Amino acid sequence: MNxxxxxxxxxxxxxxLFGLSSPALMLVMVILVIPVGWLFYVSFIGADGSFSLExxxxxxxxxxxxxxxxxxxxxxxxxxxxxxxxxxxxAYFMSQLPPRLANLCLIAVLLPFWTSLLVRTYAWLVLxxxxxxxxxxxxxxxxxxxxxxxxxxxxxxxxGMVHIMLPFLILPAYGAMRAIDRDYIKAAANLGxxxxxxxxxxxxxxxxxxxxxxxxMVFVLCxxxxxxxxxxxxxxxxxxxxxxxxxxxxxxxWGAASALGVVLLVLTAGVxxxxxxxxxxxxxxxxxxx
Amino acid sequence: xxxxxxxxxxxxxxTHGQRLWLYVFSVLILILLVIPTFIVIPMSFSxxxxxxxxxxxxxxxxxxxxxxxxxxxxxxxxxxxxxxxTMLVATPIGVLAAYGLHASKLPYVRAAFxxxxxxxxxxxxxxxxxxxxxxxxxxxxxxxxxLVLAHALLAIPLVVIVTGAALKGYDMNLENAARSLGAPRWxxxxxxxxxxxxxxxxxxxxLSFLTSFDEVVIAMFISGGxxxxxxxxxxxxxxxxxxxxxxxxxxIMVLVTTFLMVLAQIFGKNxxxx
Numbered sequence: 001m002n003x004x005x006x007x008x009x010x011x012x013x014x015x016x017l018f019g020l021s022s023p024a025l026m027l028v029m030v031i032l033v034i035p036v037g038w039l040f041y042v043s044f045i046g047a048d049g050s051f052s053l054e055x056x057x058x059x060x061x062x063x064x065x066x067x068x069x070x071x072x073x074x075x076x077x078x079x080x081x082x083x084x085x086x087x088x089x090x091a092y093f094m095s096q097l098p099p100r101l102a103n104l105c106l107i108a109v110l111l112p113f114w115t116s117l118l119v120r121t122y123a124w125l126v127l128x129x130x131x132x133x134x135x136x137x138x139x140x141x142x143x144x145x146x147x148x149x150x151x152x153x154x155x156x157x158x159x160g161m162v163h164i165m166l167p168f169l170i171l172p173a174y175g176a177m178r179a180i181d182r183d184y185i186k187a188a189a190n191l192g193x194x195x196x197x198x199x200x201x202x203x204x205x206x207x208x209x210x211x212x213x214x215x216x217m218v219f220v221l222c223x224x225x226x227x228x229x230x231x232x233x234x235x236x237x238x239x240x241x242x243x244x245x246x247x248x249x250x251x252x253x254w255g256a257a258s259a260l261g262v263v264l265l266v267l268t269a270g271v272x273x274x275x276x277x278x279x280x281x282x283x284x285x286x287x288x289x290x
Numbered sequence: 291x292x293x294x295x296x297x298x299x300x301x302x303x304x305t306h307g308q309r310l311w312l313y314v315f316s317v318l319i320l321i322l323l324v325i326p327t328f329i330v331i332p333m334s335f336s337x338x339x340x341x342x343x344x345x346x347x348x349x350x351x352x353x354x355x356x357x358x359x360x361x362x363x364x365x366x367x368x369x370x371x372x373x374x375x376t377m378l379v380a381t382p383i384g385v386l387a388a389y390g391l392h393a394s395k396l397p398y399v400r401a402a403f404x405x406x407x408x409x410x411x412x413x414x415x416x417x418x419x420x421x422x423x424x425x426x427x428x429x430x431x432x433x434x435x436x437l438v439l440a441h442a443l444l445a446i447p448l449v450v451i452v453t454g455a456a457l458k459g460y461d462m463n464l465e466n467a468a469r470s471l472g473a474p475r476w477x478x479x480x481x482x483x484x485x486x487x488x489x490x491x492x493x494x495x496x497l498s499f500l501t502s503f504d505e506v507v508i509a510m511f512i513s514g515g516x517x518x519x520x521x522x523x524x525x526x527x528x529x530x531x532x533x534x535x536x537x538x539x540x541x542i543m544v545l546v547t548t549f550l551m552v553l554a555q556i557f558g559k560n561x562x563x564x
Contacts, residue, residue, distance in 0.1 A: 020390025021402055023383040024446050028405055031443045032412065035420030086319055093316035096300060108320045115327045115547050116504035118521050119540040122528060123326035126333065126341045126537070133329070133343050163326060166319075186301040195302035224413025227506050231528050241415040245510075248419060261416045268413060 036265070043258035055259035065243075069263075072239045075154070075229065076222035079161045080169075083218050086162070087169035088211060094170075095177035106174075113167035121228045124160040125151060128232075152234025160232040161222065168221065169214035176210020177203075216275045223268055240264045327544055334537035341534055352538040362523065362539070368513070369503055369520035372437050376502035380442040381495045384449025389479065391450075392457040403450070410447040414507040417443070422511040432515035440508050445498035452497065456490030457483075492557045496550050503546065 046052030059065045094105045112120060127133050128151035135147040150156055180203060188198035226241040233239075240260055247257035295307035306313075329343065334352055336345030356362050387406060391399050409417065421440045422431070430436035460483065468478040484491070509519040520539065527533050 014394040014396050017390045017394035018396050018398070018402070020394075021387035021406070024387035024406055024450070025402060027383065027439065027443055027446065028409060031421055031424060031439055032409055032417060033405075035424040036412070036416060038423055039416070039420055089312060090316045090319050093312050105316075105320060108324050111548070111551065112323050112327050114500060114551050116521070116540075116543050118504065118506050118524055118528075119330065119543050120326050122524070122536055122540055123330050125528070127326060127329060129341075131340065131342075163323070166323060182301055189302040193302070195300070195304045195308075198302045220411065224415060226415050227525065231525075241413055244415050244419065248422075254419075254423075257419060261413075261419065264413050265416055268411065272411065 036261075039254075039258040039261055042254050043262045045255055047255070055255045056263075058256065059259065059263065068238050068240055068243050071237060072223060075157060075161065075237065075239060076219050076225075078158055079165055079222050080215050080219045082158065082162045083165050083169045084211065084215055087166050087214070088173060090166075091170050091173035091177055091210075092207075094174050095180075109167050109170050112163070113171075117164055117227055120164060121160055121231050124156070124163065125231060128156050128159065151232055153236050154233070156232040156234070157229045157237045160228045161225065164228060165218045165221065168217045169211075172210040172214040172217070173207065174210070176213075177207045180206045212275070212278065216271070220268055220271055223271070224264060330537045330540040331544065334534065334541045336534065336537075339534065341537060352534045355535050356538045356542075359535075362520075362535070364516075365518050365520045365523045368434070368437075368517050372434060372441060372513075372519060373499045373503035375434070375438040376441040376445055377495050377499040379438055380445035380449055380498040380501075381491065383442070384446045384494060384498075385453050385491055387446070388450045388453035388457060389483070392454060393462070403454075406450050407447040409443050418508045418511040421508060425512055431512060432517055434517055437509065437513050437517065437519070438502070440512060441502035441505055442498070444505065444508070445501040448497045448501065449494040452494045453487060453490045456487040460486050489557055493554055496554050500547065500550060503543075 043055050044051055044053065046054045059069075094102045097105065129135075130147045130149065132151075134150060138144055139147070150159070184202050184206070185198050188202045189195070193201065224241050225239060226245065229237045229239050230242055230245075233242075241264070244257045244260045244264070247253045247260065295310070296305050298304065299306045299309050332345060333341045333343055335348050335350065336342055337347040337349035337351055338345065387402075391403055391406075417440070421436070421443075425431040425433075425436045428436075430439075462483075464486070465478045465483050468482045469475060473481070504521065505519075506521045506525050509522040510525060513519045513522055520543075524536055524539060527536055
């Protein structure tokens, strides 16, 4: 066999191997890509059945929609910010521990990660309710005198969401910190850097790829979040995904729901696209290409 | 103790004492991470209508209610069946895809990988209403088939990522050696590669199971009729009132998760698995 033949054979072989991914790709096409494409189409169909931009115009002209987008953005940003403030020191703490202890902490992070989101949301509902554990303890500790309303509002939503999103931030941040060569810190200290300076000029910059990847994941997941704000928000925190659901469940308005969905998807893709210019996204997803 | 506080904790000679705030803070957060998962367990054994902690009187009342309700039992069966079938569907096609993409070095591999992990990035609500529409056309709305296909869609990114990571750490030359000795590719894969990445495959399978078992939003739209899932019924019950039966069900779900996690820890201890 000559060289061209061999090359052709190899190409065929590679095509065959690539074909192994076709069942999975088919599934993604049929259940995700094509239906979402259809939603995109429906979003441009008006109430009278012809092409129209009314579903998008409504979003701009009606104040309630602006508020929903603002709430979504606000909740996502706050959740991400709080996750960074809490998660980064925790990940740092874990990265400084000997491996055996760190693994124990890792289990404490992974356990809620694996537990049903609904169960955790329910647990917070129970903990934060008026005669719940948090109120009772705070009163007996003298933090406040009367039961206060912590759930069915923005605070409750944030508490629940931060709890659910924290592992998404901690895991990549911790991974990045573990990978840092400690000799760099030692070198910085040797050269006379104070602990603070060694941390901020050497350790922190080296850990940012993991931190950004985690924060990005949290932000993107928050944008489309439904269950926790729906349960803990008590109808006071209305995010885009909840409006999509109510547009379909209550008003059977596919046009309006689709248009919201398209905007949500574009926002999500936009955030990911912008971020991909600064961060290695493969870090957030655990790898990919070669 | 005092000596320990004064001893250096890091390369920069920060002492443990100076870091005490970090230790206290971190342990507190770790406790806060874990507590909400377990707090429902004692509460589910309370005799009271209102969830209290610690319960004043103990009873199995909410478990009796759960196990005695045909509706909850039906939903539980649906959830377990869907989770099991999702595992059976998503694991093989996900592993095949990860292997195919890893071994084939064609230029479209990257694009295919991105497509395979999009289900993880697209907001769930959008996946749900898209699937709802597609299922009306395909006439599989409210069927087990439809539910399993949608859950498999969600599980595939996890399988591809976990298995893909394991394949990266695996030396393909082992498989090539088997093939040069005359084994067909499928046989080389099944007898040489698969055993090497089995931990990642087991982890993928467990993750697929949990993905389906815990999923709410999609189930809200496309499971119903005779086939509502446990999570769908729980979510509807949560919207109305804080029913302590949910605490009993949550306890069972936490036990299922913990059991699977222990399994993963046992089978996942390895060098190659993700």
